[in-house]
Amino acid sequence: MKPGVGMFVLRTRRSRGVLLGGLAVSLVLSTLPVLPLPGVAPTTAAAAAASVVDESTALEQAKASGEPVEVTTDRTEYSTTHANPDGTFLLTQSSTPQRVKQEDGSWKAVDPALERRPDGRIAPKRATDLVYR
Template sequence: MTAPRLLSPFVRTRTRLGVTIGLVMAAALTAASLPLIPDDEKPIAAQDEPVAAIPAGIGPKDEATALQEARRTGKDVLVDRATTAFSQLFARPDGQLRDVTSALPQRAKDENGQWAPIDNTLSLDPTATDGLGVIPANPPEKVRFSGGDKGNGEKGKGAGAEAGATVLAEAEAKGHTITYTWPGTLPEPVLDGSRALYPEVSPGVDLLLVARQEGGLGLLLIIKNREAAATVKALTYGLRADGAIFRHNAETGGLSVLDAATQAEIANIPTSMAWDSAGKDPESPEKPQLSTATSADVLKLSGLSG
């Protein structure tokens, strides 16, 4: 399906506008409702059972092994097998357990299957054959962004793109792949941390993709001048997902992504927003930053965090 994003209500008097379409994973939203448990919170009582002797340092520690090591060393010990993206469980020397939970994912499995800190720093894989060569180092959920056409003909369009369109991004959500397509070709992006900027996708308009801390992606359009604001009336993005359906909320304008079999929500795409993104010039903080002459200038504008 396609999801039209009408820009005309947002382009009356502003010199530069950002339209954001954020793909937020349902898992991250659910996890955000969990309490952040401080280190000094009341500990959890461990099972009052005898702990068999287990040699230290063999495999991931379960609760019993961690409790034994904590008593032996007098230090808190991580219960490896209880680790999740959002929480860690520690065994204490006094036989209690301490749980530390965060609202946002703090770690993800790396390419070796080991827990490692979230790292959304983007890099370009020149060997990608499907055009989606921009990837984060260790994201909470798998996302891939377009590496741009780069003059390589069909390579930059991405597998399965509609005629005249380019696969812009893919994001994983609970075993489903959600795909965005862009109506045309894309330039090679300028990478800046977790952000990929595609300059001049339309005259006076830049496109920004952001790998989000909570998983998924943010999509922003930066309309850089009045001429572009007057010209751009509507843009249509393609959306598709394997084994999932999209449900439009007529009241909010957002989209829910539902598992086709269970009807459970696996992701959501909130309503588009617009704002004046003129920022402060770091060399002249009393003056707003208005220049969009280069990609570096655009990336300094406020609010472009996805």
């Protein structure tokens, strides 16, 4: 056997293993929610109720203050909309959930830490439609 042939086969097998391992890790990580930016969502129901702003109100507030104002009625798990002082709107979307809507209507930041549920399932503390059995 030639010295270079065996080395090529060994490198190919090792490279294939590294490639498949990297692929497996990236598939697992792509299913986990991303930690949100600080301060994206109100932390209490009272704060959520107090900060309900529709498009026309947000536009008026933005023109008066000269600063962008979030349109909280358009907020979703994946997007936020801001009214700008010049009369335009800015939609910011994410490919992963940034917040989770609670039963009381308030928004909380995504919490990907896993916990065991009373029914035996293991799932993130606060996430959207993601449960491991």
